[in-house]
């Protein structure tokens with residue numbers, strides 16, 4: 063990115079000079095957010111010094127609250143009279159209540175509260191004589207007669223003096239040569255301690271001294287101090303030694319020094335921070351805020367009719383928008399609604415289907431417009447606001463949609479966050495709670511580790527492509543069942559085709575083998591969901607599948623209106639059963655934070671502060687500097703940074719181009735797909751028509767390599783279509799051709815899957831295998847200790863064993879064994895929540 067010359071070179075130079083690591087930079091920033099929350103509460107009436115334009119209240123901070131008496135007392139900007147006799151930072155000393163002090167100033171770390179306690183114990187402003195003598199003992203002084211007392215009294219007075227006054231005195235002073243070498247050594251140690259103090263560096267943020275600049279500022283302050291300090295101040299510091307007390311004594315003087323010495327640095331850091339300000343996101347959408355919106359939260363588990371009810375309102379409305387988590391689901395709604403006679407258009411990243419006269423639109427949530435007005439909007443799977451990478455799209459839709467009525471469908475995990483948001487936006491919230499149409503029944507018998515036990519209508523869920531094909535092969539080899547296959551890398555069209563094949567009764571494809579992609583968006587006639595395993599690769603290591611996902615997937619069994627309204631779920635192996643039950647029993651974990659990501663305009667503003675960095679570095683810096691309110695987190699941008707790094711060398715892309723290219727749907731672990739994205743960007747940067755440059759496969763895949771190739775080809779075409787919708791149309795002129803090719807490849811993929819009976823290959827090669835243990839893979843441990851709710855065991859022969867409440871896990875196992883011995887061929891138990 064060629065940009066103008068650096069206005070922030072100083073800051074960057076400091077960053078380089080001090081080798082500030084990312085981790086070091088990040089940790090205090092987090093703290094700093096929490097300080098800021100405290101700030102709003104405690105410092106709302108606190109004024110700042112306008113002459114320096116340093117809004118102390120803007121960042122917290124504890125120090126400022128603590129330092130208030132000192133700032134107030136001499137600064138003409140603070141007319142309120144203050145107690146000159148108050149000791150620096152020891153506001154509690156005035157009321158003599160250490161605890162109330164530490165809570166009232168919102169001290170957040172242990173060291174700070176320890177410090178305040180120590181001040182209170184040693185404090186003298188509470189005119190407690192014992193404290194004075196304690197102080198002298200603790201400080202290692204010997205109080206011998208009047209001389210000792212007056213020396214201590216002098217230091218006590220010094221400690222009570224206004225730091226601004228002290229600073230002014232220092233400014234006008236000349237070097238003191240009376241100090242002994244040992245005193246200078248002590249002072250050096252004290253300043254070293256000060257420079258290393260996390261508390262001080264954190265508090266310095268309040269005056270916009272950034273963490274990277276802090277060591278330089280301390281160094282400069284030290285030089286100044288050594289040149290100027292009086293014997294009195296030096297001896298006072300020496301008596302404190304390298305301690306928190308010394309840090310807190312020096313800090314307000316340091317603040318004065320920085321404000322006077324580094325106004326440019328302060329201004330620069332301040333503008334960088336404010337350009338990365340993501341606080342109060344509800345204020346980003348003034349038009350939506352001007353509306354009186356009604357939010358209806360359809361809250362409940364899977365298969366409880368949430369989406370059905372929301373869609374009824376959507377179809378009744380004059381103008382409606384449905385926001386989907388998946389292209390597939392947007393297509394389903396588009397088809398369903400049009401079939402019912404409501405004209406509806408489709409908008410996803412890859413396709414725009416405009417239906418004439420339509421006032422309704424089904425779109426993917428990332429594509430939702432916050433400019434258009436609607437009567438009714440539906441945001442499906444609202445709990446995805448908490449998704450670590452895509453959550454921002456749901457947050458944006460909820461905050462920004464201009465709709466009179468917004469229906470949110472989802473589980474209860476984000477209910478509290480939505481309540482909080484509505485209280486901030488002023489929207490009226492209505493909650494509608496749902497129960498599953500029919501309870502999900504856990505089959506305790508499991509498949510006993512044998513895939514021969516699959517039955518018609520079963521869906522076997524595995525969490526890797528390799529396992530999916532292994533399971534399909536095994537089932538087709540050892541039974542008469544034929545399998546359809548659904549996993550994430552398949553195009554939505556192929557997934558739908560496989561779903562239809564499975565739902566259709568007039569063929570032999572009666573078993574489905576699927577990944578977690580089956581958890582959302584497809585209406586399937588599933589009788590029983592069987593978990594082949596309950597661990598999955600998370601991009602880094604093998605982890606237990608989270609309980610929310612287990613619930614979502616298991617909930618696919620027994621949909622209302624399907625052939626199997628009673629849903630069953632179980633595992634392949636008995637050993638996994640406890641974890642499955644555990645997950646189903648877990649209440650929905652309450653989400654505390656939801657995702658945000660800056661708009662391009664916000665990134666652009668920030669880029670103005672850091673002109674000579676790469677786009678990936680810019681994003682990294684943004685992540686480090688951005689400020690967020692307590693209910694939000696910055697969505698992960700690792701994927702975006704990888705693409706940004708790949709495109710770095712391409713000249714001629716504007717910042718906006720780079721930003722948009724980074725959101726293109728690409729599998730960053732697939733080198734071929736990454737190669738094509740880079741090629742597309744290169745062509746685009748040269749302003750020449752971007753060609754597809756990809757041969758069409760001759761037929762369906764004959765082995766797994768060819769199948770993988772088809773998948774990649776489809777992804778590249780999908781990327782081309784996405785880019786054509788996000789960049790100048792004329793640069794991507796082969797849209798028609800790309801659409802045709804994509805459709806053909808989706809069909810070829812469907813045909814390939816039907817006959818696929820080969821050993822699967824791995825796209826990455828390097829992915830860790832599931833760790834084998836005796837009896838299978840590494841299983842997640844069950845966390846169940848007790849059953850705390852009513853549990854009822856039943857056999858399929860309508861004979862019930864019931865035992866209410868607090869059934870120990872061992873008891874459950876014993877009962878299950880008894881039921882087996884009792885000759886029951888199929889044993890299940892049901893939780894009545």
Ligand SMILES: Nc1ncnc2c1ncn2[C@@H]1O[C@H](COP(=O)(O)OP(=O)(O)OP(=O)(O)O)[C@@H](O)[C@H]1O
Nearest residue numbers: 363364365366367368369370371471585621622623
């Ligand atoms: N009142 C109803 N009349 C007829 N069918 C209904 C009704 N309510 C729901 N259904 C059907 O029940 C099935 C599940 O409903 P729906 O998809 O709305 O559930 P959900 O709670 O949104 O589930 P999920 O979160 O899994 O999508 C759908 O096939 C839907 O068409």
